[in-house]
Amino acid sequence: MAERWILQFCHCHYGPFLDVARQYSALFKDSQYKVLTVYLTGEESAAARAGSSSDEVIFLDFKSRDVRGLKIGAIRALKKIIAGRDIALIIAHRFKPIYIACLASTLPVIGVHHAFGDYDRAPRRWFAEIFRKRLALLAVSDAVRDDIRKRLPRWAPDRIETLHNRLDVEAVRREIVAREQARQILNIPQEALVIANVGRLHPDKDQATLIAAFARALPCLPPTTLLVIAGSGPLAAELRKLAEQLELDDRIHFLGQIPQARRLFSAFDLFVLTSDHEPFGMVLLEAMAADVPVMATDCGGAPEVVGRQNLLFDLGNSGQLAGLLVSFFVDTDDSDRQEVSSFGALRLDQAFSDIVARRRFFSLPMMQAALSAQSRC
Numbered sequence: 001m002a003e004r005w006i007l008q009f010c011h012c013h014y015g016p017f018l019d020v021a022r023q024y025s026a027l028f029k030d031s032q033y034k035v036l037t038v039y040l041t042g043e044e045s046a047a048a049r050a051g052s053s054s055d056e057v058i059f060l061d062f063k064s065r066d067v068r069g070l071k072i073g074a075i076r077a078l079k080k081i082i083a084g085r086d087i088a089l090i091i092a093h094r095f096k097p098i099y100i101a102c103l104a105s106t107l108p109v110i111g112v113h114h115a116f117g118d119y120d121r122a123p124r125r126w127f128a129e130i131f132r133k134r135l136a137l138l139a140v141s142d143a144v145r146d147d148i149r150k151r152l153p154r155w156a157p158d159r160i161e162t163l164h165n166r167l168d169v170e171a172v173r174r175e176i177v178a179r180e181q182a183r184q185i186l187n188i189p190q191e192a193l194v195i196a197n198v199g200r201l202h203p204d205k206d207q208a209t210l211i212a213a214f215a216r217a218l219p220c221l222p223p224t225t226l227l228v229i230a231g232s233g234p235l236a237a238e239l240r241k242l243a244e245q246l247e248l249d250d251r252i253h254f255l256g257q258i259p260q261a262r263r264l265f266s267a268f269d270l271f272v273l274t275s276d277h278e279p280f281g282m283v284l285l286e287a288m289a290a291d292v293p294v295m296a297t298d299c300g301g302a303p304e305v306v307g308r309q310n311l312l313f314d315l316g317n318s319g320q321l322a323g324l325l326v327s328f329f330v331d332t333d334d335s336d337r338q339e340v341s342s343f344g345a346l347r348l349d350q351a352f353s354d355i356v357a358r359r360r361f362f363s364l365p366m367m368q369a370a371l372s373a374q375s376r377c
Contacts, residue, residue, distance in 0.1 A: 005055075007082065007090045007107075008037045009097040013048040016282060017093065020114070023166055024091055025053040026354045027361050033088060038081060040067060040074060040097055071100055078104040089370050095124060102131045108370035112138045112163075115279050116300075119151035128152055136366035138163045140280040141301030158365045164304070165280045166352045172289045175263045182267035186228070186255060193225045193329065196268040196292075198261050198283055199275070201233030206274040206297075206316065208235075208242060213321035215246045220326045228268070230255040265290035270328065273302055276315055281305045285352050288344040293337065295324055307347050311340070 006028055010021050025035045037054040044059040060077050067074055082105050090109045092101040095118055098111035109131070119125050128135065129152075137152075137160045139145035145162045152160065176182075183190055195214065199205045207229055214227045229239070229252065236254070243252040258264065262283075265271070271287035277300035284294050284305045296302035298312035306312060313320040328337065350356065361367055 003086065004033050005085045005087045006033045006035050007085075007087045007101075008035055008054065009078070009090055009092040009101050010037065010039050011094045011097055012042040013039050013045065013052070014042060018048055018051045019282075020093060020112075020165075022051060022053045022168070023354070023357070024093075024112070026168065027358050029354075029358070036081075036085065036087075038078070040100070067096055071096070071103075074100050075104045082107070094118075098135070099127065102127075102135060107134070109135050110138055110366065110370065111135060112140070113144055113148060114140050116144055116147050116277060119148055125151060129154065132159070136160070136370065138366075140165050141304050143277075143299075143301045143304070144279050161364055161366060163357060163361055163364075164352055165282050165285070166354055166357045167285050167289060167348070169289060169348060169353045172262065172286065175260070176266050176290050177263050179266045182264040186258075186264055186267050188226065188228065188253070188267055189224070191224055193222050194228055194268045195225065195270045195272060195325065196228045196230070196265075197272055197274065198230040198258075198265075199273075201229070201231050201235040201239055203235065204276050205231075205233075206276055207239055209316050209318050209321065210272055210274045211239065211242055211246070211248070211252065212318035213325060214252070215248055216318060216322035217325040218248070218251065221329055225329070226251055226253060228253045228255055230258050230261055232257040262286035262290070265292050268292050270295065270325075272321070272325075273297065274315075274321070275300065275302065278302050285348060288348040288352075291341045291345055293328075293340040294344060295321070295328075305352070307351075308340075308343070 008021060008024050010017055021037050025037060028035050034055040036056045037052045038058045038060060040060055041062050042059060043061055049057045058081060062074055078100055087107060090101045090105060090107050092098040092109055093112045101109045137148055139148055139162050141164060142162050145160055149160050180190060188194060197207055197210055201207060240254060243249045265287050271292050271294045273281055273284055273296040275297060280301040281296060284296060287294050294306055295311045296306050297315045299315050303312055313324055
């Protein structure tokens with residue numbers, strides 16, 4: 001029997017997108033299909049090849065200038081790859097790969113969207129309408145899904161669905177360093193109570209609201225409380241200056257960029273995400289894997305991850321967040337805080353694991369229709 005393939009087409013393997021490739025390769029573990037992952041841009045890398053968890057990986061290594069406009073070269077390259085295999089389905093991440101996949105083949109295409117606004121532009125909406133019969137769309141959260149459905153009102157709802165991001169939960173948990181060692185690595189006092197944020201220091205992440213909330217809450221918090229912020233970005237100097245202006249530079253630790261930071265989340269007592277309309281919030285899953293309770297803004301995809309209204313606050317509302325911090329650390333006892341951690345860990349296992357995603361993916365009407373259409377060919 002000839003080998004059947006799923007072709008996964010990714011824009012690049014940088015940042016979070018290598019793990020995205022792993023997530024979708026994992027869907028076909030122990031199935032009848034082999035997975036070929038193709039990267040449109042990005043140099044060949046042994047680490048990316050291994051991290052893709054695929055049966056085969058191809059690096060097209062196009063430069064940014066090569067994938068502007070009509071993308072003829074990329075379409076030809078993908079056509080050549082498709083011609084040499086029995087491919088049942090293409091899974092394409094982000095709009096450029098979706099565009100190329102639709103034009104390079106007559107195969108069913110499932111496009112995966114990782115951000116808001118991908119169909120704000122009229123030409124993209126027109127393109128989606130042209131290929132509506134063999135194109136289906138997945139979003140990383142219900143919030144992103146609803147944004148797409150609003151822009152493509154003629155589409156049947158079951159052609160635009162959600163498949164949340166997820167973790168290989170057991171693998172991530174195996175990576176996590178013991179709390180005492182993690183604090184030594186991060187140079188955090190063992191006795192400190194640590195509120196943490198990890199992410200780009202960028203306006204979209206809004207760490208300024210967290211700093212302001214911490215300043216308001218601090219007089220009521222235990223005297224050993226610290227705020228640690230890990231990451232780099234254009235607001236680094238501005239955020240440090242804000243901490244100095246609030247006379248909190250000794251209570252706020254800026255850790256900079258930390259490789260494989262999720263291994264060290266065990267050092268934290270609470271993780272707070274202040275992002276502006278985060279499409280999903282992968283970092284929340286990583287905190288939950290370390291049994292760290294989480295709080296987040298009540299917008300974007302974060303509420304779907306957190307799962308509890310009393311752990312959410314309005315975007316930019318430092319007063320509300322300050323109240324949540326005091327409530328969590330002063331008005332809540334140890335057993336209730338542990339219950340929040342346990343809730344997060346259980347939610348991770350039940351809603352955001354590879355195993356759960358695999359079951360949901362193969363039950364989606366779009367997936368069943370795509371594979372049945374190919375089986376009739």
